[in-house]
Amino acid sequence: MSSSSLRLGVIGTGHVARRAHLPAWTTLPDAELVALCDTDPEALDAAQRCIPQRSLPAFDNARDLLAADMDAVSVCTPNMAHFPIVLAALEAGKHVLCEKPLCVTADEVKALGAAADKRGLILMVRHPLRFGTSAREAIESMRAGAAGEVRHVRVRALRRDRIPTLPGLIDRTLAGGGVALDLGVHALDMALWLMDFPRVTAVTGTVQTRYGRDPDFVGRWGGWDRARFTVEDTASGHVRFDNGVTLSIECAWAGDFDPAEEGLSCTVSGDRGTVHWAAGESPEPSQPDFAAFLAAIRTGGPSPVSWREALPSIAILEGLYRSAQNGREVALY
Numbered sequence: 001m002s003s004s005s006l007r008l009g010v011i012g013t014g015h016v017a018r019r020a021h022l023p024a025w026t027t028l029p030d031a032e033l034v035a036l037c038d039t040d041p042e043a044l045d046a047a048q049r050c051i052p053q054r055s056l057p058a059f060d061n062a063r064d065l066l067a068a069d070m071d072a073v074s075v076c077t078p079n080m081a082h083f084p085i086v087l088a089a090l091e092a093g094k095h096v097l098c099e100k101p102l103c104v105t106a107d108e109v110k111a112l113g114a115a116a117d118k119r120g121l122i123l124m125v126r127h128p129l130r131f132g133t134s135a136r137e138a139i140e141s142m143r144a145g146a147a148g149e150v151r152h153v154r155v156r157a158l159r160r161d162r163i164p165t166l167p168g169l170i171d172r173t174l175a176g177g178g179v180a181l182d183l184g185v186h187a188l189d190m191a192l193w194l195m196d197f198p199r200v201t202a203v204t205g206t207v208q209t210r211y212g213r214d215p216d217f218v219g220r221w222g223g224w225d226r227a228r229f230t231v232e233d234t235a236s237g238h239v240r241f242d243n244g245v246t247l248s249i250e251c252a253w254a255g256d257f258d259p260a261e262e263g264l265s266c267t268v269s270g271d272r273g274t275v276h277w278a279a280g281e282s283p284e285p286s287q288p289d290f291a292a293f294l295a296a297i298r299t300g301g302p303s304p305v306s307w308r309e310a311l312p313s314i315a316i317l318e319g320l321y322r323s324a325q326n327g328r329e330v331a332l333y
């Protein structure tokens with residue numbers, strides 16, 4: 001840490017904060033972690049125990065943390081709390097690195113984008129897979145024209161028997177949605193990024209809860225509260241873009257798939273060939289995305305993963321849920 005370090009706070013000190021954000025903000029040379037916030041005192045204690053300082057100022061609500069002196073915040077709460085907290089942080093003049101998904105509706109994305117742009121603040125969505133080696137190889141192949149003119153993209157986010165156990169991921173009031181928002185958004189973001197964000201025109205989708213409320217289904221990550229399981233564990237959809245490209249998406253936390261199909265992947269097929277990206281389930285290096293956020297603050301941008309880039313994936317997922325409810329195709333623009 002140096003005298004010119006950027007001062008950072010973390011809001012929501014659960015699993016992803018402790019696994020990724022706190023290690024980044026306590027090891028990157030130009031970052032200084034100055035405060036923590038969580039509504040759960042046990043999560044705050046656990047966070048204090050995994051940082052070298054061990055006794056940072058800690059708050060039980062975001063408003064109080066945002067009143068403190070700092071340049072930026074990480075937002076790591078469950079999905080449904082992202083929108084109000086990110087908006088409050090931007091209104092308080094802080095740059096924001098928000099966990100995926102940025103929020104759950106396209107209108108919310110636009111409102112956050114407007115709040116950031118009005119104040120010249122960096123708003124970055126955390127999609128760490130974009131910074132991995134396999135993503136770099138895939139985008140270089142796309143830019144070199146390996147696929148040619150893109151025709152169809154197949155997006156998959158599949159697990160065979162790993163249903164999350166955290167309430168924040170399975171309770172709709174906290175998560176906003178299930179596997180599509182949790183895993184699908186990663187692979188969908190990758191596909192859209194590889195295609196340089198063509199304009200989405202329509203989406204159809206289906207969501208199902210096949211395993212999450214089944215008392216006899218055994219997940220590899222242990223048990224969860226069946227009564228609180230109010231999201232989908234299986235989702236699929238079809239997307240059309242204005243350039244004629246189509247995209248299919250399949251997401252599942254559980255299912256009888258071929259083990260070789262497990263993981264996050266997308267396959268871009270064009271008139272010249274195919275570009276395939278797969279993350280599997282192995283952790284990708286995550287520090288580059290945190291360093292990119294700090295660099296964007298110092299240079300004045302652009303955001304390494306901007307709200308404009310997040311907009312089509314959130315619009316597609318919002319449309320997929322709406323289509324699943326209505327049983328009809330949803331026009332997006």
Ligand SMILES: NC(=O)c1ccc[n+]([C@@H]2O[C@H](COP(=O)([O-])OP(=O)(O)OC[C@H]3O[C@@H](n4cnc5c(N)ncnc54)[C@H](O)[C@@H]3O)[C@@H](O)[C@H]2O)c1
Pocket residue numbers: 011012013014015016017037038039040043060061062076077078079081099100101126127128166168182
């Ligand atoms: N980018 C990735 O690869 C990745 C990986 C895992 C999780 N995530 C995302 O990170 C977010 C958190 O996931 P997690 O697994 O850490 O969940 P978690 O439940 O372990 O942690 C969330 C924490 O937020 C706290 N919280 C809830 N509401 C709050 C509020 N209003 N103010 C302050 N704190 C509040 C909870 O008490 C909890 O400690 C989710 O949006 C999830 O989608 C992203």
